[in-house]
Amino acid sequence: MSAYHPLTEQEAIQIAGSLEGFFPAGAALQCREIGDGNLNLVFHITDSISGKSLIMKQALPYAKVVGESWPLTLDRARIESEKLLLEGKLAPGLVPVVYKYDAELALTVMEDLSDHIIMRQGLIAGTRYPKFADDISTFIARTLFFTSDLGMNQQDKKMQVKAFINPELCKITEDLIFDDPYTNSPNNSFDPAIQDAAEALWQDNGLHFEVALLREKFLTNAQALLHGDLHTGSVFVTPASTKVIDPEFAYYGPIGFDIGAVIANLLLNFAGQEHWTADADQRGDFRRYLTDTVRDVWNLFDKKFRALWDEHGLDRIASETPGYKDYYMNRLLQDAVGFAGCKIVRRIVGLSHVIDIDRIPDAAVREKAQRLALTIGTSLILNNRKTQSIEEVIELANSAASK
Ligand SMILES: Nc1ncnc2c1ncn2[C@@H]1O[C@H](COP(=O)(O)OP(=O)(O)O)[C@@H](O)[C@H]1O
Numbered sequence: 110m111s112a113y114h115p116l117t118e119q120e121a122i123q124i125a126g127s128l129e130g131f132f133p134a135g136a137a138l139q140c141r142e143i144g145d146g147n148l149n150l151v152f153h154i155t156d157s158i159s160g161k162s163l164i165m166k167q168a169l170p171y172a173k174v175v176g177e178s179w180p181l182t183l184d185r186a187r188i189e190s191e192k193l194l195l196e197g198k199l200a201p202g203l204v205p206v207v208y209k210y211d212a213e214l215a216l217t218v219m220e221d222l223s224d225h226i227i228m229r230q231g232l233i234a235g236t237r238y239p240k241f242a243d244d245i246s247t248f249i250a251r252t253l254f255f256t257s258d259l260g261m262n263q264q265d266k267k268m269q270v271k272a273f274i275n276p277e278l279c280k281i282t283e284d285l286i287f288d289d290p291y292t293n294s295p296n297n298s299f300d301p302a303i304q305d306a307a308e309a310l311w312q313d314n315g316l317h318f319e320v321a322l323l324r325e326k327f328l329t330n331a332q333a334l335l336h337g338d339l340h341t342g343s344v345f346v347t348p349a350s351t352k353v354i355d356p357e358f359a360y361y362g363p364i365g366f367d368i369g370a371v372i373a374n375l376l377l378n379f380a381g382q383e384h385w386t387a388d389a390d391q392r393g394d395f396r397r398y399l400t401d402t403v404r405d406v407w408n409l410f411d412k413k414f415r416a417l418w419d420e421h422g423l424d425r426i427a428s429e430t431p432g433y434k435d436y437y438m439n440r441l442l443q444d445a446v447g448f449a450g451c452k453i454v455r456r457i458v459g460l461s462h463v464i465d466i467d468r469i470p471d472a473a474v475r476e477k478a479q480r481l482a483l484t485i486g487t488s489l490i491l492n493n494r495k496t497q498s499i500e501e502v503i504e505l506a507n508s509a510a511s512k
């Protein structure tokens with residue numbers, strides 16, 4: 110069974126049964142393919158006798174959401190499994206345990222997190238996650254600091270840049286996030302009701318200037334080893350636990366991209382609250398929870414990253430020069446704000462949307478949410494290089510929602 114081919118559920122059961130020491134003898138294995146993402150197969154395998162379970166994620170040689178006309182490297186499975194293992198060391202407890210990686214089959218066998226819920230679904234259901242800001246800020250601060258030139262041997266880092274070169278997955282981001290939404294691209298997909306708003310994006314040269322600068326950073330700034338796709342669909346949560354999955358877009362890029370992804374997806378849910386919380390007072394409360402989370406994520410990240418730098422900084426001149434740390438952190442904030450804006454805009458007019466907005470059943474409410482998201486996204490992009498505090502992001506979202 111070792112030559113690559115997409116597995117059937119029966120084959121997945123056979124492989125799971127042959128994993129040494131995982132399932133007890135006589136296990137009654139059952140399997141369901143549960144992949145709901147854009148790219149891969151995900152098999153959930155359980156033993157109905159012992160209750161033990163695991164996940165097997167297999168890369169397809171094309172982008173599942175589009176089909177075989179969009180070929181995609183299987184090497185992304187290696188990148189995902191290696192990144193998960195590294196994240197497990199740098200941020201223990203915040204990612205699933207990897208049991209096995211099979212290069213031939215582009216297959217990662219990992220811990221089953223079905224006792225958690227995908228955060229996007231949890232937020233849509235109106236659940237609050239009190240541990241999330243603390244956990245995700247630990248995850249991003251530690252995984253980014255210890256893979257950057259500030260926190261690891263700079264020669265080793267260059268070798269790590271090489272190991273995580275991920276050109277095909279980066280190209281998806283470069284096109285879908287930093288190009289298509291700003292032109293009449295065949296990849297775009299949006300509600301006809303917001304045609305005017307989409308066309309306005311195509312014609313706004315001031316916006317294009319900022320997006321071109323952010324795109325340049327994504328293309329060239331090998332600051333740290335990113336997760337690369339840190340949206341709320343890549344985070345499993347319970348009120349007491351956070352687990353980050355799906356790092357197949359990992360590569361060496363600008364730190365603000367991961368932070369911006371978290372902020373963007375909290376604000377997409379903020380826009381979607383036009384529907385998800387019908388009562389106006391309760392909607393205000395949930396939106397406040399979301400903006401409080403945005404504030405906490407940034408402030409905790411800032412505090413933890415600075416503390417890691419103080420304690421473990423390896424770059425003498427970066428650590429000792431007065432003012433450099435403040436300048437660096439402010440630049441990260443500005444980058445995060447700009448990238449958050451780009452990530453919001455792509456989810457409204459580009460390929461691959463989010464259910465926080467698309468599942469709003471009433472067309473007029475959905476249109477309102479889409480326009481609100483676009484106002485927030487474009488304002489973040491236009492203001493990114495002026496931003497001095499996370500409070501400005503929150504004010505901007507609240508002011509857009511109050512109109
Ligand atoms: N470790 C896991 N435990 C339980 N379910 C998982 C796990 N990993 C993935 N899944 C399920 O599979 C879905 C798709 O996984 P994901 O890694 O996001 O795939 P893709 O790369 O195709 O987006 C998730 O939304 C989740 O429902």
Ligand SMILES: CSC[C@H]1O[C@H](OP(=O)(O)O)[C@H](O)[C@@H]1O
Nearest residue numbers: 146147148172281285338342461
């Ligand atoms: C053609 S890939 C589109 C989109 O899908 C990825 O998300 P996920 O793997 O979580 O489904 C990524 O965000 C890409 O931009």
